[in-house]
Amino acid sequence: MKISLGPVLFDWGRKGLTAFYELMAAQAPVDIIYLGEVVCSKRSGFEADELISVAKKIKQAGKQPVISTYGLVMSEQEQHFLREVIAQAKEEQIWVEANDMAAIGVGEGGELVAGPHINTYNGETMDFLADVGVNRVVFPVELPATAMKTIIDGQKGAGLESELFAYGRLPLTFSARCYTARAFNLHKANCQFKCADFSDGMRVKTQDGKGFLNLNGVQTMSDPLYNLLGSIDLIKQTGIDIIRLSPQSQNMVEVVHIWRDCLDGRMDAEEGITRMAELTGDQSGFCNGYFYDKPGLDFIANPA
Amino acid sequence: MDKVEVLSPAGNLPSLKAAVDNGADAVYFGFRNETNARNFEGLNFSEKEARQGIEYAHKKGSMANITLNTNPRADDPSAWYRTVDVAAEFGADALILSNLSLLKYARERYPKLPLHLSVQASVSNYEAINFYQRHFGITRVILPRVLTVEDIRLLSEKTSVELEVFAFGGLCVMTEGRCFLSSYVTGVSPNIQGVCSPAKSVRFEHQGGQLQTRLGGVLIAQYEKGEQAAYPTICKGCFEANDQVYHVMEEPSSLNILEMLPEVLDAGVTCLKIEGRQRTKSYVGTVTKVIRQAVDAYYKNPDQFRVKGAWQKVLNAASEGSSHTLGTYEESWQ
Numbered sequence: 001m002k003i004s005l006g007p008v009l010f011d012w013g014r015k016g017l018t019a020f021y022e023l024m025a026a027q028a029p030v031d032i033i034y035l036g037e038v039v040c041s042k043r044s045g046f047e048a049d050e051l052i053s054v055a056k057k058i059k060q061a062g063k064q065p066v067i068s069t070y071g072l073v074m075s076e077q078e079q080h081f082l083r084e085v086i087a088q089a090k091e092e093q094i095w096v097e098a099n100d101m102a103a104i105g106v107g108e109g110g111e112l113v114a115g116p117h118i119n120t121y122n123g124e125t126m127d128f129l130a131d132v133g134v135n136r137v138v139f140p141v142e143l144p145a146t147a148m149k150t151i152i153d154g155q156k157g158a159g160l161e162s163e164l165f166a167y168g169r170l171p172l173t174f175s176a177r178c179y180t181a182r183a184f185n186l187h188k189a190n191c192q193f194k195c196a197d198f199s200d201g202m203r204v205k206t207q208d209g210k211g212f213l214n215l216n217g218v219q220t221m222s223d224p225l226y227n228l229l230g231s232i233d234l235i236k237q238t239g240i241d242i243i244r245l246s247p248q249s250q251n252m253v254e255v256v257h258i259w260r261d262c263l264d265g266r267m268d269a270e271e272g273i274t275r276m277a278e279l280t281g282d283q284s285g286f287c288n289g290y291f292y293d294k295p296g297l298d299f300i301a302n303p304a
Numbered sequence: 305m306d307k308v309e310v311l312s313p314a315g316n317l318p319s320l321k322a323a324v325d326n327g328a329d330a331v332y333f334g335f336r337n338e339t340n341a342r343n344f345e346g347l348n349f350s351e352k353e354a355r356q357g358i359e360y361a362h363k364k365g366s367m368a369n370i371t372l373n374t375n376p377r378a379d380d381p382s383a384w385y386r387t388v389d390v391a392a393e394f395g396a397d398a399l400i401l402s403n404l405s406l407l408k409y410a411r412e413r414y415p416k417l418p419l420h421l422s423v424q425a426s427v428s429n430y431e432a433i434n435f436y437q438r439h440f441g442i443t444r445v446i447l448p449r450v451l452t453v454e455d456i457r458l459l460s461e462k463t464s465v466e467l468e469v470f471a472f473g474g475l476c477v478m479t480e481g482r483c484f485l486s487s488y489v490t491g492v493s494p495n496i497q498g499v500c501s502p503a504k505s506v507r508f509e510h511q512g513g514q515l516q517t518r519l520g521g522v523l524i525a526q527y528e529k530g531e532q533a534a535y536p537t538i539c540k541g542c543f544e545a546n547d548q549v550y551h552v553m554e555e556p557s558s559l560n561i562l563e564m565l566p567e568v569l570d571a572g573v574t575c576l577k578i579e580g581r582q583r584t585k586s587y588v589g590t591v592t593k594v595i596r597q598a599v600d601a602y603y604k605n606p607d608q609f610r611v612k613g614a615w616q617k618v619l620n621a622a623s624e625g626s627s628h629t630l631g632t633y634e635e636s637w638q
Contacts, residue, residue: 072479073429074455082431101427105435117482119425121375121496124405132439142487142495150378173483176450176632179553183546188638204552205544206523213538215545215552220478222488289491295520296488 004032007068011195123154130158144293168246170222322589327596330367343498367397373422424481460572473579489520560628
């Protein structure tokens with residue numbers, strides 16, 4: 001089973017991202033690293049040529065780089081950026097993760113990954129995506145393990161790789177409105193780049209004080225970290241090829257090591273979860289419900 | 305100039321008739337199962353009713369579109385394919401759908417059946433529209449509520465596919481079809497089961513003089529005595545963030561495009577859609593009538609168009625939360 005590092009969904013800036021990818025390329029036992037802005041085109045991440053150059057360094061470190069793209073594409077500038085980065089990636093034989101059908105359209109016939117924001121809910125959709133250049137599918141986070149297994153088993157020989165979002169704050173949806181700006185009574189057009197002050201997003205609690213959601217600009221996420229570390233047997237039975245860990249600002253190298261050790265049987269899941277809880281020191285704990293066809297925010301402690 | 309089309313919702317046959325009788329150019333409806341995104345108890349059409357509905361609409365010179373906008377279940381997609389077959393067989397004027405496998409099936413099997421790309425595909429740019437047009441020959445796209453009127457104008461210049469926009473009704477503020485908020489707390493998804501915030505997961509509870517609304521056990525909002533409580537959906541919930549308690553995403557209000565009608569029509573829109581297949585026959589009839597009057601008044605004399613107070617009064621009364629917004633059509637909303 002391979003491990004991928006999903007795209008950084010938060011606004012860490014060019015400097016933060018550069019340091020993160022240097023560290024991960026050198027020290028994290030992952031097979032695949034996704035990079036590129038998914039949430040908001042206003043953020044000061046990498047330009048197209050910078051993305052390509054970081055991707056090449058990742059390749060030199062022996063890992064597969066994949067360029068991730070926007071989850072919600074609206075403007076001419078965003079479409080221009082897609083065309084530019086996809087053309088450059090093609091030249092360097094680097095795969096591109098589509099998170100809006102615009103990227104499937106622009107990258108058609110190239111080497112594509114259908115990201116978690118592309119609606120892959122059944123085997124026939126997988127077969128169609130294979131026909132337009134998709135090599136790998138990251139399932140929508142709300143899809144239960146049973147449906148994933150049906151899809152994987154039922155593919156008509158397309159043989160697409162399947163990837164599972166297994167760790168991190170769940171990317172639940174996008175909006176045109178920026179909720180981080182709204183929390184400061186600002187509009188998106190004049191957001192003052194508030195996202196940069198929230199390296200793991202802004203917590204939303206219910207009025208009875210429970211951690212609930214997480215605001216990340218135009219994206220809404222789960223507050224608890226989704227964590228399928230206790231579900232490795234079921235992940236393997238489901239036929240998943242790759243598990244995706246979504247970057248958080250702290251301890252990602254250690255988190256990856258725990259996953260690698262658990263996957264390879266060097267550590268049992270219980271110990272892994274305890275160590276991870278210590279590392280993240282997380283107030284809201286973990287959730288894993290989606291995988292078991294339950295509400296996503298549920299945590300099933302002893303999954304059968 | 306070509307008049308914009310007024311498209312009304314129908315949750316049952318009486319609503320369909322109310323829409324047609326009050327001037328809808330077209331109606332849309334779905335079947336009584338998981339194949340459409342208003343899969344509510346006691347709502348929607350049997351195949352027999354669908355046939356009758358289409359017949360009624362056609363007899364009165366209106367069109368009838370069938371909604372098929374959830375994703376087929378991985379283990380048993382038969383009900384979804386059946387809906388495509390039925391839409392073609394019954395002579396629906398268009399099939400509204402979003403899933404890639406269904407689009408492919410419909411295009412290959414029924415090349416003459418017009419395909420409208422559902423809002424559940426959340427397509428908001430011409431590169432994506434071009435893709436769907438190239439592969440499936442879609443003739444229309446229903447735009448998600450993420451674009452400003454200016455965005456829509458620019459989009460219409462870049463595509464030959466017709467644009468349909470929401471004019472009135474419930475306001476989804478997310479990328480529809482790609483929103484997992486409902487399943488996050490209830491386990492039920494508009495994308496799979498066709499239900500957002502199902503009634504069976506809703507609780508209204510009195511707690512120390514306050515009314516609390518809960519969805520899947522999660523506290524969505526609380527109200528003082530006398531305050532009007534909204535149906536609990538996450539995107540209209542009142543939560544704490546950044547040390548304040550407020551409607552973190554959006555207030556419980558409805559979309560109402562009338563104030564921007566001239567700009568929206570000028571942007572190159574082909575069809576104005578009224579939301580609300582889950583609403584009553586009286587809602588459908590009333591709202592259809594007002595939108596019809598407003599559209600007709602605009603074309604009679606575009607330069608002199610003014611929104612009438614009487615129209616707004618009727619529409620406000622039909623709104624959820626009794627307040628309205630222009631939503632994302634106005635950039636400052638974002």
